[in-house]
Amino acid sequence: MSETSEITTSDDTAAGRPMIALEGVSKTYPGQERPAVEELEFEVPEGKIVMLIGPSGCGKTTTLKMMNRLIEPTTGRIILDGDDVTSVNADQLRRRIGYVIQQVGLFPHMSIGENIGMVPKMLGWERQRIATRVDELLHLVGMEPGEYRDRYPRQLSGGQQQRVGVARGLAADPPVMLMDEPFGAIDPITRDRLQDEFLEVQRQVAKTICFVTHDLTEAVKLGDRIAIFGTGGRLRQYDTPDEILTNPADEFVAQFVGGGAAVRRLSLLDIARLKLDEVVVSATDSPAGNHPVLALDDAGKPDRWLHVPGTTEAPPLVTVPFTGTVYDAVDVMLDSRAPLVLVLGDDGAPRGALRWDAMVGDLRARGNA
């Protein structure tokens, strides 16, 4: 509806070639009548994060473990990087796939460096190359190698242990990573930070990742795609987070996604994708047409609103970084009861303003579309 802003759709459909492909995969455990996983058929594009989510017992972990053959499928084929996983030795296969689990499973009798260097050692790397790689990975996960390399797992906090767990999974630079609820046992604040760090690491390494979770917020935050499993091990929907939140495939997915879907979607919308109101920087309280007027302080930083159209008294000045999401913008506006928020670029200079009423109108228009 608005002429001031426009929300564009994310386009993840332009995905790379499939790195992992499941073809009619089923698993029935011995002595059980009903399959744990039934007729799975989906592809994981190269360099993307696919989140496997669903209620307990839906087969998401079974699916993950079939990809590195910790569990053998009853029927069907799993193709990894062009090869049928059953055509190669299982141990050799697993050395080419990073594996990170919820309990971390760092070996308590080995130092952090030895833990991370285990797979490269099995692959026959030279000592010097392993040492270099260990330090590189510790840096990557934000831990000072000199301080942590020779420590033992029990000397680390839960969050640090899982950082090392991720580093260990990445050690031999595998193209594929399988992660089984890696942040599930970590307190919410640390988990949030680990997720941010994880996304930052993924930006650098661009692995193909399958990630099991039971936390929808985590799935929406981390996933390029989400696979929702129903009870009985059937795949109910496989799509981008945005699409799953907007257009659930069936009643089950709608119920699973729940009532908070609209709010969750806000965190998927980058401010960068919105068209912002122009802001006029001025020293005097002179109305500048229909644009909000901003005053700078002596250092050239935004100081306060001088005039905002449609208001008699200037509202408090709140800011949000250009790289943030609409969720962040809504959060600061609600918090300070401001009808608009100033968007700042990386350099701290104003990029424009986001108005509450215009934004809500857009979201409504988008929801109806």
Added chain:
Amino acid sequence: MTAPPPTITRPIVTPLRKRRSLALFVTPAVVAVIVIGVVLWINAQDFTAPGRAPEGRALDFGDLLSQFGQHAYLVGVSTVVVVIISIPLGILLSRKSAGRLGDAVLSIGGFLQALPPFGVIILMAFSPLGFGAGSAIVALVIASFLPVLTNTVVGLRAVEPSYIEAARGMGMSAGMTLRLVELPLAVPVMVAGIRVALVLNVGTATLATYIGAGGLGTPILSMLKLGRADAAFAVAALVTALALFVDWLAAVVERLVRGSSA
């Protein structure tokens, strides 16, 4: 990994972590005090007095030394045999594929250990092995293999499944997982079992004299026959000193093993 069956969930003996470092220095001192005390006591005796000649012969230092050698031989060989039998067997029984067989074998082992060693030693003399060290060693093995077997099984079962999952998930074979992860983590519990076996064997080997296998039991037995409680006590003290010393030696080895693996 299935949960360990409920029947046997704890090792017979748990490794002593805190007390050990102190005992590492105290034990050799205690052993030295006992040995020196016994030697001084023997030297102070007047075996030329009437009727004390048999006592003097039994407490001859040369004889005691060779009996000590026999004793150490019985203990050493039987313990090595126990380790060679019990640890591989324990590893097999701790595998998931062994299922509940492990519990069955441990129960049979419990029954065997409940047999009085004295009876077993005498019975062994009537086996094809006959009198002598061979029978004594078999009897000692029967009397002391259970702690090692139990602690091997329990120590391996107690390794957290997540370590094994991580090991297999990163591409270790079953053998590598056992060698690099499971055994190093189970070693303290296993060594604790071996220490118990050693100490049991030092005590039980005193009975070997009944079937002509020698050892420090020989002077104890002859002194008891002569009604010389003080001399029997002196030799028994030497046996105690040997048990303490062997236990201390095992503790040192345990520390070295742990040091290289943790």
